[in-house]
Amino acid sequence: xxxVIDMPKLSDTMEEGVIAKWNIKExxxxxxxxxxAEVETDKATMDVEVFDAGTVLKIMADEGEAIPLxxxxxxxxxxxxDISDLLGDDDTDASDKSESNSGSDEKKDEQADKKSESKEDxxxxxxxxxxxxxxxxxESSDDDESRIKASPLARKMxxxxxxxxxxxxxxxxxxxxxxxxxxxxxxxxxxxxxxxVDVSKAPSAPMPEGEAYEDVRISQMRKTIAKRLAESKFxxxxxxxxxxxxxxxxxxxxxxxxxxxxxxxxxNDFVVKACAVALRKHPNVNVSWLGDVIRKxxxxxxxxxxAVDEGLxxxxxxxxxxxxxxxxxxxxKEMAGRAREKKLQPEEMEGSTxxxxxxxxxxxxxxxxxxxxxxxxxxxxxxxRDVPVVKDGEVVPGKRMKVTLSSDHRVVDGATSAEFxxxxxxxxxxxMGMLL
Amino acid sequence: xxxxxFREAINQAIxxxxxxxxxxxxxxxxxxxxxGAYKVTEGLLDEFGLKRVIDTPISELGxxxxxxxxxxxxLRPIVxxxxxxxxxxxxxxxxxxAAKLRYMSGGQFTIPMVFRGxxxxxxQLGATHSVSYESLYAHFPGLKVVYPSQPEDxxxxxxxxxxxxNPVIFLESEQMYGMKQEVSDDEDFILPIGKGKVKRAGxxxxxxxxxxxxxxxxxxxxxxxxxxxxVEIIDPRTxxxxxxxxxxxxxxxxxxxxxxxxxxxxxxxAAEVGFQIQRDAFDYLDAPVLRVTVPDVPAPFAKNLFxxxxxxxxxxxxxxxxxxxxx
Numbered sequence: 001x002x003x004v005i006d007m008p009k010l011s012d013t014m015e016e017g018v019i020a021k022w023n024i025k026e027x028x029x030x031x032x033x034x035x036x037a038e039v040e041t042d043k044a045t046m047d048v049e050v051f052d053a054g055t056v057l058k059i060m061a062d063e064g065e066a067i068p069l070x071x072x073x074x075x076x077x078x079x080x081x082d083i084s085d086l087l088g089d090d091d092t093d094a095s096d097k098s099e100s101n102s103g104s105d106e107k108k109d110e111q112a113d114k115k116s117e118s119k120e121d122x123x124x125x126x127x128x129x130x131x132x133x134x135x136x137x138x139e140s141s142d143d144d145e146s147r148i149k150a151s152p153l154a155r156k157m158x159x160x161x162x163x164x165x166x167x168x169x170x171x172x173x174x175x176x177x178x179x180x181x182x183x184x185x186x187x188x189x190x191x192x193x194x195x196x197v198d199v200s201k202a203p204s205a206p207m208p209e210g211e212a213y214e215d216v217r218i219s220q221m222r223k224t225i226a227k228r229l230a231e232s233k234f235x236x237x238x239x240x241x242x243x244x245x246x247x248x249x250x251x252x253x254x255x256x257x258x259x260x261x262x263x264x265x266x267x268n269d270f271v272v273k274a275c276a277v278a279l280r281k282h283p284n285v286n287v288s289w290l291g292d293v294i295r296k297x298x299x300x301x302x303x304x305x306x307a308v309d310e311g312l313x314x315x316x317x318x319x320x321x322x323x324x325x326x327x328x329x330x331x332x333k334e335m336a337g338r339a340r341e342k343k344l345q346p347e348e349m350e351g352s353t354x355x356x357x358x359x360x361x362x363x364x365x366x367x368x369x370x371x372x373x374x375x376x377x378x379x380x381x382x383x384x385r386d387v388p389v390v391k392d393g394e395v396v397p398g399k400r401m402k403v404t405l406s407s408d409h410r411v412v413d414g415a416t417s418a419e420f421x422x423x424x425x426x427x428x429x430x431x432m433g434m435l436l
Numbered sequence: 437x438x439x440x441x442f443r444e445a446i447n448q449a450i451x452x453x454x455x456x457x458x459x460x461x462x463x464x465x466x467x468x469x470x471x472g473a474y475k476v477t478e479g480l481l482d483e484f485g486l487k488r489v490i491d492t493p494i495s496e497l498g499x500x501x502x503x504x505x506x507x508x509x510x511l512r513p514i515v516x517x518x519x520x521x522x523x524x525x526x527x528x529x530x531x532x533x534a535a536k537l538r539y540m541s542g543g544q545f546t547i548p549m550v551f552r553g554x555x556x557x558x559x560q561l562g563a564t565h566s567v568s569y570e571s572l573y574a575h576f577p578g579l580k581v582v583y584p585s586q587p588e589d590x591x592x593x594x595x596x597x598x599x600x601x602n603p604v605i606f607l608e609s610e611q612m613y614g615m616k617q618e619v620s621d622d623e624d625f626i627l628p629i630g631k632g633k634v635k636r637a638g639x640x641x642x643x644x645x646x647x648x649x650x651x652x653x654x655x656x657x658x659x660x661x662x663x664x665x666x667v668e669i670i671d672p673r674t675x676x677x678x679x680x681x682x683x684x685x686x687x688x689x690x691x692x693x694x695x696x697x698x699x700x701x702x703x704x705x706a707a708e709v710g711f712q713i714q715r716d717a718f719d720y721l722d723a724p725v726l727r728v729t730v731p732d733v734p735a736p737f738a739k740n741l742f743x744x745x746x747x748x749x750x751x752x753x754x755x756x757x758x759x760x761x762x763x
Contacts, residue, residue, distance in 0.1 A: 153691050153722040172761050179722040
């Protein structure tokens, strides 16, 4: 019995994977546990392990080819076995085709809010009161507008096509979303499509004739960055708050700490620690907007954005608030190093409750960052600058650092952010507070 | 192949099986001298004689019981009811003896017999003579229930029923006896019990309809086709065991199901099929399964009320329009 190897789900957020390298060719013998391919996901290049033994009968994807999650990549079985029936289209494709054929008639008729007139309803006059009851019940259930009504098929199709049911308007009775609604759904033309941002449908860019340019293949990481950040920026109502922090005490503390510490503690480590402590103190910032509920995270996991060749990655320092500066420094350095080598495992980049982006080392004074979903906020950290400050009525040299907090206004309000930010500022201006 | 009436197809099946196996006999009211109340047994007395073609008194409980006893002793009786509305009088023999003796005797007895006759309504016959019994018999373990809609199915399935070692309820209709169709004259033309047939292909809605209702569904299909809606009609032919797989396959394609059932709605065949479909094909449904049945009311006698009571093409068209969200 031949076995089809599908594109596995190697990270929480991957939707497709690119075959980076095949380790097998058709005709090879494989046994359980063999690494048959390397697949580039949105986060890292991962090994694909085979769980069965047999002969490689067919390789169904080329190196460099992007295959959607669950798509066939290879078939393994006994030599000489007939696999012709496995070579066809994926089931999902086939059913999509037949559905779109049969659905065309229904699109014409969109007003469909009438009661069914099957034979059962037909004898209403005989059943009289009973039926009245039934109608009243049906009507009262309509009041519940929060529930999206959709046929089971429409739900399944929406899931397969990654369409949010909340974006689709239903044409069936009581606004039920039916197959025809999913088939005719077009995110780009829908005025109400506030959440579905299709970055692949970017505007075309006509170029004057004779211009020199090249079109570069979009990496999985770039696709993910484009999709997630576009979605975040276009759907999360961001607002920004900036504070200027006196870093002179932090600089002094860092100098002293680095005399005794094994690892060199950076200013960023101070910021990470200050944010973690502040998040514990302001749990209303340590939350996620999930559409139907607000999730309050009981743990604090701070992600730190790390620039890599093709884009950026966000390794997560788990339980950040319970770790000391040295531990934070060690973990950050170690994970950032592996991030640059693309060796970070997907689970090391998942589960953050807050993120920090630091461009201080590039001399950026201040900037705004895009929230890393499903976080509620991100802190953008600028460079420490030598500036003249007024102290006790005199102009004296000062060390200042600007940080800007981007918050998701659906879950965090201005005052909440301000309180959080002031705690961060206090902690960095009096680093001893972080020890408490 | 010859074009046969429904009654002739049944007659042929009985005659062939009686020639084929001397243990097969038929008994019932008017089956011998009168050649059958609906001429289904025409010529059988002449060919097989009084010993194997037996007129009974008007005593359904009695001759149903004789049939069960004969089956227990190795014969293969065919018990004809003038209509299944009269079988109610003999139903203890059917439900308690025929259906359960194999089970209760631990398999020491088999009951290889057929109860057959017209089922359901046939015009203005009043409340007690217009009942469709397939749902009732299908409720009881131990019985197979066959309900053909066309002569060829009737012949192939009746021969299979006579050869089956279990009691089979074989349902016919006065109003279908005159229908004609080309029928195989192969002496071993057998159609398997429990296998439905897609009798009209279509992509938009699946309709399940048996017996007389199959023909009403065909009328509805023609009307709907003019509107551009192509229904797929499945005739299960056997009510029990029910061929749900054929229906599931069709629903996967059409995403919509309407079940037409001449029995009453509560706990009927349509309810069972609808249940199985929502369980096994839930993700393929684009609309609630609808059924078209007679209402939960006995048959009226008055013609105007009877016409309202019995499902017609209009009710099927309405149900199809509802599941396709066309109204």
